[in-house]
Amino acid sequence: MSPAAPILRTDALVVGAGPVGLFQAFQLGLLGLSVQIVDALPQAGGQCVELYADKPILDIPGIVESSGRDLTDRLLAQLAPLAPGWHLGQEVTRLARRDDGRFDAACADGTAFDAGAVFICAGVGAFQPRRLKAPGLDGLEGRHLHYHPGTAPAALARFAGQRVLVIGGDEAALLRAAALAERDDLPAVQLMHRRDVLQADAALLARIDALRQAGRIVFHAAQLAAARQDEAGRLLQVDIALPDGSARTLDLDTLVVCQGLSPRLGPIADWGLAMDRKLLVVDPATFETSVPGIHAAGDIAGYPGKRKLILCGFHEATLAAHAAHERLRPDERGPLLYTSSSALLQRRLGRIS
Known part of the structure; x- marks a missing residue:
């Protein structure tokens, strides 16, 4: 002890x-x-x-x-x-x-x-952050699931080399997606919101658009359906549900969730x-x-x-x-x-x- x-x-x-x-x-x-x-x-x-x-x-x-x-x-x-x-x-x-x-x-x-x-x-x-609800998320918080992490470079350095999906469509989510996408130690960042309408000031929206055009952000208008972990409790994949009823699977290491406070x-x-x-x-x-x-x-x-x-x-x-x-x-x-x-x-x- x-x-x-x-x-x-x-x-x-x-x-x-x-x-x-x-x-x-x-x-x-x-x-x-x-x-x-x-x-x-x-x-x-x-x-x-x-x-x-x-x-x-x-x-x-x-x-x-x-x-x-x-x-x-x-x-x-x-x-x-x-x-x-x-x-x-x-x-x-x-x-x-x-x-x-x-x-x-x-x-x-x-x-x-x-x-x-x-x-x-x-x-x-x-x-308190609004929690993400979907099958397969148990035990991930703090390791592969993070709510509103800090935006300072030192706080984001923990995600180096990881495949990250940022969930949310307001300023908090877009700030974190942009900061992660602008790092050179991560692959392209996935960004997901339930609608293809993002809410932030003009400057931040322009920043997000530029990163999308450069291939540093890949956007999905979708909702999380389920997550899958390996035997060691590491996040492997998530299934997302698209507006037309179809589904898509993303290979991931980390979820960053900013769905409001x-x-x-x-x-x-x-x-x-x-x-x-x-x-x-x-x-x-x-x-x-x-x-x-x-x-x-x-x-x-x-x-x-x-x-x-x-x-x-x-x-x-x-x-x-x-x-x-x-x-x-x-x-x-x-x-x-x-x-x-x-x-x-x-x-x-x-x-x-």
Whole structure:
């Protein structure tokens, strides 16, 4: 039996790595608190990256125009000097408050935390991929079947030399199909959607069309009917059903599935937090929930006058961080510090030594 993983002791556990979660971690780190971040998706950015990675966002202060991906990259660069711990592709399944006011938390993979405060920045819940249903898929997930894998080159390198079928017809699927097809270490990528109509912005559609013309993407208007594995549990073939009722067999190594994401509260609904219409009820002065030490910011937080805007989420995260800092480090209470003049804050951000 392998030894149990060590429990990670941290000042703050942030649940959710979308824009608000990233800024929450930044504000906490700026105040000198240690941070661990957990997100169900395999990459940071939340719905900004998964649902509108390349669409323009026009209401971020001081930024005339930013895509969801660009905003995420900016927030990650801002956060980087504070070096939080990362746990992507994981979901917090257990959370309990101890008698001493700290929290025991754990992920499904066994990662455990001892946290001074918890910050739920999970948007409208943890995004879960819509699962593929067909005979023959049992046991393939994580090995030959991947849902919404990361789009960074390092994340896609695992598919080198493999025959890949990407399933889906929206921006998430097309981004992954294009990124895989543009690699020189893979054969032509198969792309399948139930209809011969793909949905994305003009630039991405043109990119896909160019790859199809070059033979790097082979498109199928079809649906998956069945999969076949060898005795070792490796994917060998899939059968696809065409609109005219005929069938075709594809030889494959890997399925990449991007058929949309569905937000769900999941374990959050079992943590004993007061809720109103699927929102966590918070105090708008501290963004603390009904359980002391658990804060919420972003779309999941509810209070009178709430507006579901990224800008509002940034404000909520800031007040939540300061409230937690006052509780966790009461001896450090003092005048508000500003990054423009505080040597301490500039040192934490690596601007001065």
